[in-house]
Amino acid sequence: MNIFKKKSPAPALSQGAGLGNPYLNGREEWLERYGSYISRAAQWRMAAFMALLIAGLSIAGNVIQARQVKTVPYIIEVDSIGKAAVVARADRASAAPKRLIQASIAASIADWRTVTADVELQRRMIERLSFFTAGSAKGVLRE
Numbered sequence: 001m002n003i004f005k006k007k008s009p010a011p012a013l014s015q016g017a018g019l020g021n022p023y024l025n026g027r028e029e030w031l032e033r034y035g036s037y038i039s040r041a042a043q044w045r046m047a048a049f050m051a052l053l054i055a056g057l058s059i060a061g062n063v064i065q066a067r068q069v070k071t072v073p074y075i076i077e078v079d080s081i082g083k084a085a086v087v088a089r090a091d092r093a094s095a096a097p098k099r100l101i102q103a104s105i106a107a108s109i110a111d112w113r114t115v116t117a118d119v120e121l122q123r124r125m126i127e128r129l130s131f132f133t134a135g136s137a138k139g140v141l142r143e
Contacts, residue, residue, distance in 0.1 A: 072089060072091060073090035073091055074088065075087070075090045111125040111126070111129040112129055126141055129141060
């Protein structure tokens with residue numbers, strides 16, 4: 001049992017067994033001493049890169065999940081008896097009913113043309129009308 005026996009150096013294949021090249025011997029010695037450190041560093045580098053990749057994918061998944069809507073609002077119209085008449089999702093835009101558009105236009109024209117002695121009522125009508133106007137038309141309304 002030779003526990004404390006030193007390793008015998010491997011013969012250089014390119015130069016023959018008896019002839020040792022000092023450069024090849026130096027390289028073999030260097031690889032014998034530091035090769036395991038280099039391979040371990042490369043393995044840790046790969047493990048760190050994989051951990052960063054997994055963390056990036058996890059964060060991207062969390063952001064995508066956080067941006068999704070979790071509650072869905074519904075509009076429920078109740079008739080005079082108390083039963084649900086119309087049920088629609090409130091998160092999807094729907095076309096405005098034609099009667100609603102006509103009523104809004106009629107109300108804005110009535111607000112524009114009505115003249116009253118009540119200053120507070122006149123101010124409220126101009127304020128309601130200002131929701132339908134933009135740009136220089138608001139200046140005309142203020143006058």
